[in-house]
Amino acid sequence: MKWETVIGLEIHAQLATRTKIFSGAPTAYGAEPNTQACPVDLGMPGVLPVLNREVVRMAIKFGLAVGARIAPRSVFARKNYFYPDLPKGYQISQYDLPIVEGGHLDIELEDGASKRIGITRAHLEEDAGKSLHEDFHGMTGVDLNRAGTPLMEIVSEPDLRSPAEAAAYMKKLHALVRYLEICDGNMQEGSFRCDANVSVRPTGQEAFGTRAELKNLNSFRFVERALEYEVERQIDLLESGGEVVQETRLYDVDQGVTRSMRTKEEANDYRYFPEPDLLPVEVDTALVEEVRETLPELPDEKRRRFEQEDGLPAYDAGVLTATREMADYFEHAVSESGGFAKRTANLLMSELLAYLNKDGLEIGASPVTPEMLGTLVVRVEDETLSSRGAKDVFEAMWAGEGGPDEIIEKKGLKQVTDTSAIEALVDEAIANNPKQLEQYRAGKEKLFGFFVGQVMKASGGKANPQQVNELLKQKLDGS
Amino acid sequence: MHQKTVAEVSAALHAGEISSRELTDALLHRIEQFDPGLNSLITVTAEQARAAADAADARLRSGEAGPLTGVPLIHKDIFCTDGVATTCGSRMLESFQAPYDATVVRRLADAGAVMLGKANMDEFAMGSSNETSYFGPVRNPWDLDAVPGGSSGGSAAAVAARLAPAATGTDTGGSIRQPAALSGICGLKPTYGRVSRYGMVAFASSLDQAGPFARTAEDLALLLGGMAGLDERDSTSVDHVVPDYSESLNRSIKGLRIGVPREFFGEGLDADVRSRVEGALQVLEGEGAELVEVQLPNMELALPAYYVIAPAEASSNLARYDGVRFGHRCAQPQDLEDLYKRSRAEGFGDEVQRRILVGTYALSAGYYDAYYRKAQQVRRLVSEDFRQALEQVDVLAGPTSPTPAFGLGERADDPVQMYLSDIYTLGVNLAGLPGLSVPAGFSRGRPVGLQLIGGYFDEARLLNVGHKYQQVTDWHKQVPEGFE
Numbered sequence: 001m002k003w004e005t006v007i008g009l010e011i012h013a014q015l016a017t018r019t020k021i022f023s024g025a026p027t028a029y030g031a032e033p034n035t036q037a038c039p040v041d042l043g044m045p046g047v048l049p050v051l052n053r054e055v056v057r058m059a060i061k062f063g064l065a066v067g068a069r070i071a072p073r074s075v076f077a078r079k080n081y082f083y084p085d086l087p088k089g090y091q092i093s094q095y096d097l098p099i100v101e102g103g104h105l106d107i108e109l110e111d112g113a114s115k116r117i118g119i120t121r122a123h124l125e126e127d128a129g130k131s132l133h134e135d136f137h138g139m140t141g142v143d144l145n146r147a148g149t150p151l152m153e154i155v156s157e158p159d160l161r162s163p164a165e166a167a168a169y170m171k172k173l174h175a176l177v178r179y180l181e182i183c184d185g186n187m188q189e190g191s192f193r194c195d196a197n198v199s200v201r202p203t204g205q206e207a208f209g210t211r212a213e214l215k216n217l218n219s220f221r222f223v224e225r226a227l228e229y230e231v232e233r234q235i236d237l238l239e240s241g242g243e244v245v246q247e248t249r250l251y252d253v254d255q256g257v258t259r260s261m262r263t264k265e266e267a268n269d270y271r272y273f274p275e276p277d278l279l280p281v282e283v284d285t286a287l288v289e290e291v292r293e294t295l296p297e298l299p300d301e302k303r304r305r306f307e308q309e310d311g312l313p314a315y316d317a318g319v320l321t322a323t324r325e326m327a328d329y330f331e332h333a334v335s336e337s338g339g340f341a342k343r344t345a346n347l348l349m350s351e352l353l354a355y356l357n358k359d360g361l362e363i364g365a366s367p368v369t370p371e372m373l374g375t376l377v378v379r380v381e382d383e384t385l386s387s388r389g390a391k392d393v394f395e396a397m398w399a400g401e402g403g404p405d406e407i408i409e410k411k412g413l414k415q416v417t418d419t420s421a422i423e424a425l426v427d428e429a430i431a432n433n434p435k436q437l438e439q440y441r442a443g444k445e446k447l448f449g450f451f452v453g454q455v456m457k458a459s460g461g462k463a464n465p466q467q468v469n470e471l472l473k474q475k476l477d478g479s
Numbered sequence: 480m481h482q483k484t485v486a487e488v489s490a491a492l493h494a495g496e497i498s499s500r501e502l503t504d505a506l507l508h509r510i511e512q513f514d515p516g517l518n519s520l521i522t523v524t525a526e527q528a529r530a531a532a533d534a535a536d537a538r539l540r541s542g543e544a545g546p547l548t549g550v551p552l553i554h555k556d557i558f559c560t561d562g563v564a565t566t567c568g569s570r571m572l573e574s575f576q577a578p579y580d581a582t583v584v585r586r587l588a589d590a591g592a593v594m595l596g597k598a599n600m601d602e603f604a605m606g607s608s609n610e611t612s613y614f615g616p617v618r619n620p621w622d623l624d625a626v627p628g629g630s631s632g633g634s635a636a637a638v639a640a641r642l643a644p645a646a647t648g649t650d651t652g653g654s655i656r657q658p659a660a661l662s663g664i665c666g667l668k669p670t671y672g673r674v675s676r677y678g679m680v681a682f683a684s685s686l687d688q689a690g691p692f693a694r695t696a697e698d699l700a701l702l703l704g705g706m707a708g709l710d711e712r713d714s715t716s717v718d719h720v721v722p723d724y725s726e727s728l729n730r731s732i733k734g735l736r737i738g739v740p741r742e743f744f745g746e747g748l749d750a751d752v753r754s755r756v757e758g759a760l761q762v763l764e765g766e767g768a769e770l771v772e773v774q775l776p777n778m779e780l781a782l783p784a785y786y787v788i789a790p791a792e793a794s795s796n797l798a799r800y801d802g803v804r805f806g807h808r809c810a811q812p813q814d815l816e817d818l819y820k821r822s823r824a825e826g827f828g829d830e831v832q833r834r835i836l837v838g839t840y841a842l843s844a845g846y847y848d849a850y851y852r853k854a855q856q857v858r859r860l861v862s863e864d865f866r867q868a869l870e871q872v873d874v875l876a877g878p879t880s881p882t883p884a885f886g887l888g889e890r891a892d893d894p895v896q897m898y899l900s901d902i903y904t905l906g907v908n909l910a911g912l913p914g915l916s917v918p919a920g921f922s923r924g925r926p927v928g929l930q931l932i933g934g935y936f937d938e939a940r941l942l943n944v945g946h947k948y949q950q951v952t953d954w955h956k957q958v959p960e961g962f963e
Contacts, residue, residue: 039579043799045572046559046581046678048713078795080842082819089798140815142803271842273851276684276792278714 001239002203005231006211007160007196009223011173013152013183014127014191015058021126021150022049022092029189033143037129041148043087048277051076055124055150056281058182059099060291062152065180065298066119068103070288074123076275081268084142085129093153095272098123099281105156105176106300107168108318117169118157127151146190152182158197158208163227167220170194171322174220175299179324187218194223199244200234209234210244214251214258226251230258302327310334310341316349325363329370336374337381344377351394368397376404386465389413417464419471422455425463426471429454440476451476480505481641482958485550485698488644492539492549499539499549503532503593506551510595510642513962517618519627519637521556522564523596531593538591546725547705548591553646555634556597557604558584558689559678567680568600568612568630571800571807571826581678582710583647583689590705595643599633602828603797604654604682606630607900610891611830618887620959621663622925625884628658628900631692635662638692640962645702646692651682652785653880653904655690656916660879660928663918663957665945666692667699668904670936671911672717674703675710681796683789684715686908694955696917696945700724703938719936727939728946733767735944736872742778743877743903751922756878759919759929759948763876766947773868773875777860781906784861786898787841787854788909793831794838800826833894862910869934874944878903879916879928907932915941918954926954 020027023040040047063070077095100122106114129144154173160166174192177183185192199211214230217223229251234244248267249258297305299321306317320330334344352373356366376393379385385393385408396407408414416422429451430437440447455468480502483491491497507525514520528551535549559565559577566572580588588594601611609617609632617632619625620640627636631648635658638646648655650668659666667690674689681687691702704725709718739760744753764770802808802822809821827835841850868875880900890896907914912932919929929948933941949955 039577042804044577044579044805045565045567045575045680045799046557046577046676047579048677048715050712050714080795080798082798082801084801084803084815087799087804089801090795269844271795271839271844271847273791273795273842273847276715277681 003200003235003238004203004205005162005198005200006158006208007163007166007198007227008158009156009160009166009169010195010197011154011156011170012193012195013154013177013185015055015150015152015182016184017052017054017058017150019052020148021052021055021124023148025148027149031145033132033141033145035145037144037147041087041144043089049092049275051278051281052150055152056099056283057287057291058180059122059124059152060283060288061180061182061295062122062154062177063100063103064288064292064295065176066100066103066105068100068119068122070283071097071099071101072283073097074099074281074283076124076278076281077272078275080271083128083131084140085131085144085147087129087144087147091126091128092275092278093125094123097280099283105169105172107165107172109168110164112314115165117159120155120157122152122154125151125153163224163231166196166227167224170223171220172299175323179296179299181296190218193218196223196227198227198230198234200231200238209238210246212244212246212258213248215248215261217251222251222253225256226258229256233258299324299327306341310345312342312345316345319349319353320345323363329363329366332370333373333377336371337377340377340381343380344373347373347377347390347394351391355394355398367400368394372397372403379404379408383417383464384408384414386415386461388461389415412462414462415464416459416462417467419467422459422463422467423471425455425458426468426475429458430475437476448472448476481509483644484695485547485644485693485701486695488550489546489701493544495539499532499535499551499593500529502549503528503551503595506595506643513640513642514637516623517620517636517640518615519599519617519633519640519642520553520596521566521568521599521614521633524563524594527563528593528595531588535591535593545590546701547587549593550591550645551593551595551643552587553595553598553634553637553643554584555600555631555646555648557600557649557680558647559680560584560594560597563597565597565680566614567604568602568614569826569828569831570613572680573613573807575805577678579678582675582712583679583706585678586708587647587705592705598631598637598646601630601632601654602831603680603793604630604649604651604687605793605830605834607653607657607897608885608890609633609658610887611828613828616887619662619884619925620962622884625886625925626661628661628880628884630654630658631666632658632662634692635659635664635666638662638664638694639959641958644693645698647689647706648692649679649682649687649689650904650908650914651686651688651789652908653901655692656904656914656928656930657880657901659692659916660918660930661884661926663921663926663954663959664692664694665696665699665918665955666690666916667703667938667941668907668914669703669707669938670717670913671908672715673719673913673936673938674706675708675713675716677710677712681792683792684796685792686785686789688908695949696915696942697725697728697949699915699945700728700942703942717936722939724939724942727943730943731767732763732944732947735768735874736771737763737768737944738771738773738868738872738875740773740775740778740868740875740877742775747881747899747902748878749882749922752878752880752882752927755920755922755927756876756929759952760876762951763944763948766951768944771872773871775861775864775868775906777857777864778906780857781861781909782898782902784854784857785905785909786837787850788858790834790838791841791851791854792838794835794842797827797831797835802826830894858909861906865906865910865912865932873933874937874940875932877930879930880904883922883925883927903930911935913938913941915945917945917948918957919952920954921957
């Protein structure tokens, strides 16, 4: 039997506010335990939550970016359950009236086609603290620094049909929230977390199969691996006559397997009800429009512009807009170059990406700055450098030897474009190789390359290849 | 000196006839003398009170004093006080000290009021007799075998016994008005949102409202002025102008239309209470007010709706008392489950546990629609009844509680009988309206209260009517025997 995979993702993006969602305590990561929690975060008696208006703006920004409806009135609710790192015994979240509803995100499939993934909703909520099970001799430590950190939970439709699609969607969303500057996207610090609902069904069947929820898929790689494992597990189970049970499963990174965490029967009854300590969130058109003004150019728009206005190939445009940092770097370099987008793109894709990859660096950590790359482009465009020379200069810049002009100067890499100088070299090459000249003229045209090589060699690689070509052609064919 | 009202104390302080320190010392002495027999206070803050009184005296001398500067008062032990225990009448918080002041506490302190101590109360404000307190019941100064009402029973008894001219309380279903009535003093539950709830231990967030106790409506006007107003730390507090409540006290009530809801005079109303309240209505009529019969047809649904909504919110509000961060923690927990179960079983009394169970049930999957959602619909009906009635009249009037104070232990084992004590008050909380109780006579030596209910933010009118009534009656001037 053929099986179809059905996946929906729930992504928690930590919103990049300075202070918490319901208190004035700072959200900075990595402080000493329990130093960034005020009485509100600690759930002390009598304290009350006050909504940080910035999170509302961020949610609106996200909603607009995915073409969703912004609810004029959304409501916070209490999700009740006991856990030591949940100070109040309930989490303030949004339940039946979320702030963002019904959007979409287009992902690129491997075959180059684009697929639209529905976004059911995005709602605002507070994060819990952290339980620390190590170093406490059989007891559990609770760190409430994270308690009250603003989260936006983004729920997709079950539109994803493979682990690869799920990973592509997650990457796209990750890029988007960073473009929007509403989330730092730091997955190690838990700023961008993913849970997945996954089921399989016989191809052609309309009804969904029983799903499992996978928790804590904290990297793009794990999402794909965990889903691949889980899909295979479910198919094996079904094919051997078993049944999938609705349950929550945890991905074990070390073993590469998913394990049952709790079944549906063990699930909490969260007893949601509207949070009486907060008023409904009212968003008027004026606020929506005000936020719309702050929207940056979105990745898909940028990509279209790179293709249409700059004439970049679709693939390049995709790579260059994959992250906001990449796009910012590229655009900065293009502007430094005076607008030579295509050559900038070529150097970035061929040189910079290769070096970044080789050294395992993010673009933000590149020793070659956008200014340096832009200047390098100028030096190619103004024929100071050949493309061969550009590669050498790039390598030297990567090694920290300075900027393009400095390196060209130091290494004497300036291209020779003086026609008479090149002509002398051409004449010399012809004169020194009478045998090859004879063969060439007898029809062995392949020897043209031999002469080019001789001239370039004699120039120390600095002669302008185009001029060499033209002059050789004239001299060999003409006289 | 202890017989003086807030207004009289304030005048004497400003005239330099007495100092806040003298008054404070005298009242602290009186507390020492009388409170062992009443149990109205959980904590006496003598040292802080003397320091605050000295500071108030300095302020009075400097000429920068307001009407509450140097005035001693008692806070219900539900308001958090920085550095002083806040128990909420519960073993759970027996040793809890908040690192912050409730906004009510802060505002009154900033106005120069002097806190003498913290009043006994029903545990987590759940009760109508003050018998659910972990710190023991409070006795009614008018009859030491009777309850003072609840949940703010300690506050009411202390003011009735002249241990302080004023006190604060909270009212979720009648917890200010009912003890005011049963203890023969005045109590005001303001409009929901009029006074900040920040730092006030939550019982039922959508119903809780803080308010003042005193012996006169005139005093309540001064106190409310010191408590009311927008607080950025409470999203449900309302940005509505705080008028000078004292200014309108003497306004004539000629032509004032007073609605008398038929439903407040039905079955279950004690005959004496009925006749005292009718007497009070005649007095108001004598002052020129017009009595109009009105209807609140859904009033009988208020009690069942209240006893779904309040416990539902309470079950969630009290989840934070889990033995993890503060409050009672059981000895030697075996595991997390054991820690939760025993800490909560030991820390909470029976009535609190009963309401947590009821509330948890009402919010559970499969029951939410039948209970919580239905109760919210009833709440809207009740609010609508009040709205329509208040379209026809300026204020509503009736009994505060169906009976005078009942005997200690009399209803302790019968929760439903206990709940009926608030039958005329809790609808007002469901609607979020202001309500005032003023003394209107006695039944066999136990006080009876008249309840006045106004439109949203119409506290000034309620106080005006209450004050005019007290100008021509002297029930509030009666002193319980032994507390002269």
